[in-house]
Amino acid sequence: MIQDEVESQLSAMFDGELPATECELLSRRIDRDENLRARWSRYALIGAAMRSEPVATARSGFARRVSAALHGADERSRPKRGRRVLLNAALSATLVVAVAGLSISLLRDAAVDAGAGSVAQAGTARGVAGGALLPAAAPASGGERALAVGAAPAAASVAALRRGSNGEPVSYVTPINMSNANTALRTELADLIVAHSEYSTPLMRRNVLSALVSNEDAANNASPGASAPGAPANFPAGAFDATTAIPAASSASR
């Protein structure tokens, strides 16, 4: 009797004539009752046959396979979302590294260009006033260029930058007491990395900053005696340290 009522409900639901609340309950029952599912399917077949519609009987479990395919698609889409997040993070990290690398390169070139005609001219170099890097008066002669930094020409904290035949500087040396534009630029670079720290991991930031430091150190070590011909005696090559601004920035980034 109860089964009759359920089947009567099924027929009414098939026609869309069952109240929504009953539909919900019956749907749950259909989901676990193969007999009701088969009956529902045959009701469709009866209607199609009455209307002379073309039909073909599907293999066993067709609807179950569709349901499984939908379930599988849902499952597959979840790890995809996870991979997308990882990909975004990797792209962001790559972007940060690329920007940092480009900045290092630009800073180096800017420093070399700025120093090209300054200190090598021994006393003709103009210092940096108010934190702004001023262009040198004239290019160095004999293929030699120097980076001039310091508040005044008198305190010419000079580092010699020799260029080889390929135009690349042999070393990059900056004075330890730099309160100048070169420091400011490097600080800007450090600030840039810190400002974009949301896109990188602490380890990655540290790597970038370490690379910045080690590049300068390597350059120093490569030419320990490299000093400008006109450099004062109280600024030996070993006294120059390019990393003055970096530790503070590095610690700030952590």
Place this chain on the structure above:
Amino acid sequence: MGPDASDLSLVRRVQRGERGAYDLLVLKYQHKVVKLVMRYLRNPADAEDVAQEAFVKAYRALPQFRGDSAFYTWLYRIAINTAKNALAARDRNPVSYELDLQTNDDSSDMVSRLKDPETPEGLALTEEIRDTVNHAIEELPEDLRTAIVLRELEGMSYEEIAASMDCPVGTVRSRIFRAREAIDRRLREVFDGGLGRTEELV
């Protein structure tokens, strides 16, 4: 509520997150969609795979379905496009089709022929279903036959049928149910006795 409205009711339930309602739509239209796809892909196994793909695509697109057309009209277009794409893909890769032919043994080939409505066996099955249904309807009492015909052929709602037959809506519901039960009983005999494939409709 007409047939389109009953489908729309199921669609709305799916759009509210009730996947079981989509299962009912699949059960309802699987025969028509498989048959439709078979116009393009004659191999029944391929046709079922493509029909399955069409149902999956339809499910994914269902949030965008607004009900401007009937659900089956919308599903029909998806199934046709999926079948055409599958056909084009198969033409680009004929090797897989040849492999399918080679892996068919005699038993599976016979089943395929039975399920393919274009083969003599398939046509016989389709005709047998149609004849069984029509004979069952002819044997129904007048009130049951009128109710089921008004519903299935005229697409009238229970309320409209009740008005037409001058009886309560509950009586219409009961008559239609009893008519379906009588026809279904004959149909099960065909499947159980002749082919033993009643469960294959699920």
